[in-house]
Amino acid sequence: MTSLRQLEYLVTVVDTGSFTRAAEQLHVTQPALSHQMRALERSVGGPLLERLPRAVRLTPMGRAMLPHARAALADAERARCAARLTSGTTAGELQVATVYSVSLGVLPPALRVWRRDRPDVDVRLIEFRHAGELRDAMNAGEADVALGPCPGDWAGPVRELGVEEFVVVLPADGAREDDDTGVVDLATLADCAWVHYAPGNGLAELVDATCAAAGFRPRAAVRTEQTAAAPILAAAGLGPALVPANVLPARFDGRVLRPKVPVRRTLAAYTRAAPDPLTGAFIETVAEHATV
Numbered sequence: 001m002t003s004l005r006q007l008e009y010l011v012t013v014v015d016t017g018s019f020t021r022a023a024e025q026l027h028v029t030q031p032a033l034s035h036q037m038r039a040l041e042r043s044v045g046g047p048l049l050e051r052l053p054r055a056v057r058l059t060p061m062g063r064a065m066l067p068h069a070r071a072a073l074a075d076a077e078r079a080r081c082a083a084r085l086t087s088g089t090t091a092g093e094l095q096v097a098t099v100y101s102v103s104l105g106v107l108p109p110a111l112r113v114w115r116r117d118r119p120d121v122d123v124r125l126i127e128f129r130h131a132g133e134l135r136d137a138m139n140a141g142e143a144d145v146a147l148g149p150c151p152g153d154w155a156g157p158v159r160e161l162g163v164e165e166f167v168v169v170l171p172a173d174g175a176r177e178d179d180d181t182g183v184v185d186l187a188t189l190a191d192c193a194w195v196h197y198a199p200g201n202g203l204a205e206l207v208d209a210t211c212a213a214a215g216f217r218p219r220a221a222v223r224t225e226q227t228a229a230a231p232i233l234a235a236a237g238l239g240p241a242l243v244p245a246n247v248l249p250a251r252f253d254g255r256v257l258r259p260k261v262p263v264r265r266t267l268a269a270y271t272r273a274a275p276d277p278l279t280g281a282f283i284e285t286v287a288e289h290a291t292v
Helices: 004-016 019-026 030-044 060-086 100-105 108-117 131-139 202-213 229-238 277-289
Strands: 049-051 056-058 092-099 121-128 145-149 158-170 193-197 219-224 241-244 255-259 264-270
Touching (some): 004 049, 004 060, 108 277, 131 145, 158 229, 193 202, 193 229, 264 277
Antiparallel strands (some): 158 241
16 A cells, blocks of 8 residues: 655655665665565566666656645645644745746735744745646655636636736836826837846746737847846846846836737646635635735
8 A cells, every 4th residue: 555655755856856865864874765666566566767877767657646645645735734724833834836937026914914823834935937837846756735817617716816917027217208207118128138038937938929919029138047137127128028027126227118909817726626614714814915
C-alpha cells in the first residue's frame, strides 16, 4: 500500500535530482530511502525512476504519478492545518501560488493584514511568469490556492477578486498633447521602441495583444522579466511601457496615462476543491484587502 511518506520520498528525489541529496534532506539513510522507493515501485507495478550515473530521471510511469504525489502531499498538509485550526490553533504554512505582477502589486496589503492577524501561519509564495504555468502548478497540487488572472474553464471553486487596470508609463522628460487629458491613444506610440517583457512572461502576451488591437506590433527597446523594472525603465527614457497600475510606487517620476481603450484583466483566487478553513480565511483576507 502506498504511503504519504513514500510519495514524499519520490517528490524529494525528483526535486533534488539525487538519492544522496534527498536522503540528506529527509534525514534518512540512503539505503532506507532506496528500500522505500523500491517498495513504492512494487506497489504501482513498475519503475518510477531511471537511475543514471550522476542523476535520476522519471520514467513515463513516474511522470504520470508525480503530479498526483504532489497533490496528495498538499492535501495532507491542508488537512493538518485545517485540523489545527479547528482545534483552536493556527500554526502552519499556507502555500500560495501566484504570478510575479500579482505578488508585487496586489498581495502586499493583504499579506500585511494576514500576518498581523495570524502570525503563526507562514505564507510561502510560489511565483510564476505566466498564468498557464500558475494553472499547471495548481493542477499538480503544488499550492493550496492560486491567485492570478481568472481561469476561463477551471473545474474547481473560483472567487473573483476584482479588475486590474493597466496604464501606460512614458519617459519622465518631454511633453505630449495627451498629458492634459491623462489618456493616450496607443496607436500614437506605434513608432516607439517599447519597454517590453521577456518571452514567457504572461505580460508580454498582454502587451502584444493590446498593441495588435491598436493596429501595430510593438518593437522592443529592452525586455525585462521583472514587472517592477518596466515602469522604472520607461521613466528613465527607454520607451513606453504597459504596466498594472498597482505596481507603481507612491512616489513615481514617470508620466502615467490611461489607454484610450481601457486595458483590464479580472483577477481571481481558485482552488482544486472547496477550500479548508485556513485557505478560505486567506481568500477572504485577500478579497477584502488586496490592491485590485
